[in-house]
Amino acid sequence: MxxxxxxxxxxxxxxxxxxxxxxxxxxxxxxxxxxxxxxxxxxxxxxxxxxxxxxxxxxxxxxxxxxxxxxxxxxxxxxxxxxxxxxxxxxxxxxxxxxxxxxxxxxxxxxxxxxxxxxxxxxxxxxxxxxxxxxxxxxxFRDDWLNLYLNSYHMHTDPGTYQETNEISCSDYxxxxxxxxxxxxxxxxxxxxxxxxxxxxxxxxxxxxxxxxxxxxxxxxxxxxxxxxxxxxxxxxxxxxxxxxxxxxxxxxxxxxxxxxxxxxxxxxxxxxxxxxxxxxFNAQNLSYVWKLLLKDYNEAKEYIEDIRDICEDFESLCQRNLAANTGMNFSDFFSFMTRVALANIIQLYLNFKNTEKQLSSLSPSTQHLILNLLSIKKVSLSMKLVDTESSCSILDVREVLKDPLFLELCRDMEITYQMIYEHWTKCWDPIEHSRINFDELELVDSNLCKMCRSEHLIRLIDNVFSHFGVDSSIENSVLVSQLDELEVFCNDSVV
CATH class of the missing domain: 2.60.120.650 (Cupin)
Structure with a gap:
């Protein structure tokens, strides 16, 4: 047959x-x-x-x-x-x-x-x-968060997990x-x-x-x-x-x-x-797929070694190491990835409003795209919040990230990508403009958000940005997120 x-x-x-x-x-x-x-x-x-x-x-x-x-x-x-x-x-x-x-x-x-x-x-x-x-x-295929990120960073945040010759620690995909x-x-x-x-x-x-x-x-x-x-x-x-x-x-x-x-x-x-x-x-459209697979593989990794929990000095760390080895990333890697990508999108959003946007009723396609990206990250972060992942996430100092030359490379690559998608823009990226961004003016980093280590921190950061730019709940519930809701139907059945 x-x-x-x-x-x-x-x-x-x-x-x-x-x-x-x-x-x-x-x-x-x-x-x-x-x-x-x-x-x-x-x-x-x-x-x-x-x-x-x-x-x-x-x-x-x-x-x-x-x-x-x-x-x-x-x-x-x-x-x-x-x-x-x-x-x-x-x-x-x-x-x-x-x-x-x-x-x-x-x-x-x-x-x-x-x-x-x-x-x-x-x-x-x-x-x-x-x-x-x-x-x-x-x-x-240019809206590629995975390879844009790996142009600047290793996927693994734990130096003990990353090895130059380790096949799983891929330099790119x-x-x-x-x-x-x-x-x-x-x-x-x-x-x-x-x-x-x-x-x-x-x-x-x-x-x-x-x-x-x-x-x-x-x-x-x-x-x-x-x-x-x-x-x-x-x-x-x-x-x-x-x-x-x-x-x-x-x-x-x-x-x-x-x-x-x-x-x-x-x-x-x-x-x-x-x-x-x-x-x-992957990008905003299928980020939920990545998280759901990660969660499934984590539960399987934990179940596989459950019988040694009582004799294991740090059971959770072992689960995360096994998850990184088997899947290619763990909760800490994924959180660091989402935080840096969110910050890079925030920078692009800032530049869009600074240079072109006049009012929310006439958002450009590129600005709508950036908002959708941040909504997708927020949605996955809300899902992560329901799972006990906080002890597994690394601590990122937002101010240090924003000054990191590697982060500026990520911002450059992302800006060029979206300009090409929407405007076929070919001029060279100017890091001087980025160096003049007033992050205090943006009100992105209050005293409670300097250190990012929990999914709720990332949620609050995105909410602060939306509030600053006037992206209110009506925008969040608009056609901009209908795509995410529709995609969720497919995603719920995709991870066996």
């Missing part, structure tokens, strides 16, 4: 899609889409492949061959993923070329059994080769993937339940998607483990709901970008030799 296919992923011309329509139709509705026409000027499309669509493997060996990368062995399972090994790009290419010289019978047998099929994954290419501008992130025909990725939902986009520079991929409302169907009776390969002979006893699942299917061609929404489980197979560029990201 094969998969039940309920429809195909929509395919549209990305050049004809406005940012607002992308948000309204795909981010808010949390729906996948294939976008064409957004890769025409990418250097990667010229350098990394030939005119016939085949990848230029010699180019990678010559220019980037010494890079150390993670490679998945498609025929070997390790826990819930494929076994990973580390090798140089040149060694990976050598293996790929050796496989391509096998005769068709041998190659067919290897691919059928996944033997010797290696898939290069999660190569932090942008961080490793910043001077080589392989592509420009399409405007539709911008990757290159490379694999021969037949390589594949098992069924999964993306890290942090983030959005992702994947652009095929060379080759063709087949995708199978399952919406968040049906994801429970691919889990076992205890909702602990999901199906590994949807094309296996899946046990009806272990996964009783699997055959009821209704999938969306999509074939992604060269020079096409697919948008993967939050919480959608998906399995991907390379139908040809393929090179792709992939980003994970």
């Amino acid at each position: 094969g998969l039940k296919i309920g429809g195909q992923v929509e395919r549209i011309n990305g050049k004809e899609l406005s940012y607002k329509d992308f948000v309204d139709n795909y981010l808010v509705n949390n729906q996948p889409v294939v976008l064409t026409g957004l890769m025409d000027d990418w250097r990667a499309c010229k350098d990394w492949g030939f005119q016939d669509g085949k990848p230029n493997l010699h180019f990678f060996s010559t220019h980037f061959g010494n890079s150390k990368v993670q490679v998945a062995e498609c025929g070997k399972r390790e826990f819930t993923d494929q076994k990973r090994v580390e090798m140089s790009v040149s060694n990976f290419i050598d293996h790929w070329l050796a496989m391509s010289t096998k005769d068709s019978t041998d190659l067919s047998n290897c691919q059928e059994n996944d033997e010797s099929l290696l898939y290069l994954k999660d190569w932090h290419f942008v961080k490793e080769y910043p001077e080589y501008v392989a592509y420009t992130t399409p405007l539709l 911008r990757f290159v993937y490379m694999g021969a025909k037949g390589t594949w990725t098992p069924l999964h939902a993306d890290v942090f339940r983030s959005y992702s986009w994947s652009a095929n520079v060379c080759g063709k991929k087949q995708w199978h998607f399952l919406s968040p409302s049906q994801c429970h169907l691919v889990f076992d009776r205890n909702l602990k483990n999901s199906v590994y390969n949807i094309f296996d002979d899946v046990s009806d006893v272990k996964f009783p709901g699997f055959k009821k699942a209704i999938w969306m299917e999509c074939t992604q061609d060269r020079n096409e970008i697919i948008f993967v929404p939050s919480g959608w489980y998906h399995q991907v197979q390379n139908m040809e030799d393929t090179v792709s560029i992939n980003h994970n990201w």
Whole structure:
């Protein structure tokens, strides 16, 4: 019995899609889409492949061959993923070329059994080769809090947790993937339940998607483990709901970008030799997804070691360390992230009102966007307040954050991002203007809010800012937050 296919992923011309329509139709509705026409000027499309669509493997060996990368062995399972090994790009290419010289019978047998099929994954290419501008992130995906933040900060606030060589302590979530025909990725939902986009520079991929409302169907009776390969002979006893699942299917061609929404489980197979560029990201629209996954994983981490609570000197710290290792961040990391991102949005809001805004009735789209961002952070903070997270959060001195050169970098990147989205602004960011901001005039930091260590502090900070700019409850209850309420419907069912 094969998969039940309920429809195909929509395919549209990305050049004809406005940012607002992308948000309204795909981010808010949390729906996948294939976008064409957004890769025409990418250097990667010229350098990394030939005119016939085949990848230029010699180019990678010559220019980037010494890079150390993670490679998945498609025929070997390790826990819930494929076994990973580390090798140089040149060694990976050598293996790929050796496989391509096998005769068709041998190659067919290897691919059928996944033997010797290696898939290069999660190569932090942008961080490793910043001077080589392989592509420009399409405007539709620019509102990327995750990678903007990681341009300036490490995700982990605990120096003991962060290690330069630790794979989980990712420097960014911008990757290159490379694999021969037949390589594949098992069924999964993306890290942090983030959005992702994947652009095929060379080759063709087949995708199978399952919406968040049906994801429970691919889990076992205890909702602990999901199906590994949807094309296996899946046990009806272990996964009783699997055959009821209704999938969306999509074939992604060269020079096409697919948008993967939050919480959608998906399995991907390379139908040809393929090179792709992939980003994970989150923003105001899916921040609730991140928090709910974090809370779920925390409860599981705590339950897993509950039997040693009485003999553990600091049980909560151990839970948080395990959460950071397994999920990629813990409560303290997430709180620090939200606080700094909130402050950066506040700075942009201040500059918008200072330079352009006259009255609330005529808020510009960019100002509405900033307000929505802060409302999203407030909403998640209110949810955090209901959970006993306070002892797990780090202490941030707001005045120190505001003076930190790394924070000014975050402000610069965020300002450029929103100016590009709304005004296609290209002038250089001027840090002098930011240095002249009168934070005392803003009344952001009263004596009780200098030290931020609780979610209620962040809530009060945002409320103070709204009060200062006249963003009252009528604004909070207006159409600006209808998007968040609508998204919450999807989010509630997305984390299994």
